[in-house]
Amino acid sequence: MSEHKIEVVINGRPHRATVEGRKTLCDYLRGDAGYTGVHVGCEHGVCGACTVMVDGKAVRSCLMLAVQADGCDVVTAEGLAEPNGTLHPVQAAMRDCHGLQCGFCTPGVVMTLASLTGGNDAPTEDALIAAMSGHVCRCTGYQGIRRAIRQLTGQAQDEGAHA
Ligand code: FES
Numbered sequence: 001m002s003e004h005k006i007e008v009v010i011n012g013r014p015h016r017a018t019v020e021g022r023k024t025l026c027d028y029l030r031g032d033a034g035y036t037g038v039h040v041g042c043e044h045g046v047c048g049a050c051t052v053m054v055d056g057k058a059v060r061s062c063l064m065l066a067v068q069a070d071g072c073d074v075v076t077a078e079g080l081a082e083p084n085g086t087l088h089p090v091q092a093a094m095r096d097c098h099g100l101q102c103g104f105c106t107p108g109v110v111m112t113l114a115s116l117t118g119g120n121d122a123p124t125e126d127a128l129i130a131a132m133s134g135h136v137c138r139c140t141g142y143q144g145i146r147r148a149i150r151q152l153t154g155q156a157q158d159e160g161a162h163a
């Protein structure tokens with residue numbers, strides 16, 4: 001069994017660890033580093049629950065080895081809000097539009113949306129909805145997620161947050 005030393009910045013904080021070569025990034029983040037906002041569902045890249053940002057891009061952390069994150073900047077759902085507690089716009093939209101039920105899928109959904117909305121080019125509603133095709137919500141909370149996307153893209157209509 002091979003072991004590797006890694007250095008990873010997680011939510012702005014440097015972390016050093018020794019990990020087995022076979023350890024996935026999600027198991028390292030959740031099990032070792034304690035970022036339990038990283039949820040683990042299918043463990044083979046289908047459900048999207050484990051999505052985090054690695055160097056600014058949304059990544060399924062069940063499909064990446066921890067050792068591959070050596071030297072990377074990782075953001076989990078815990079790292080999105082401002083230090084003073086102000087929610088990231090994606091988190092605020094999900095809250096405002098009731099974009100969750102049990103919340104199991106929510107961190108992954110939020111991380112994908114946050115990865116697409118942080119740049120200078122505002123994504124379209126269609127682009128964000130298309131990105132949601134990579135996320136499974138077992139509660140079928142898709143309409144709330146869709147409303148949150150409409151709020152994010154400035155197209156929220158007067159249809160009521162809980163319609
Ligand atoms: S747990 Fe990673 S995609 Fe499902």
Ligand code: FES
Nearest residue numbers: 101103137138139
């Ligand atoms: S809110 Fe329960 S899985 Fe999506």
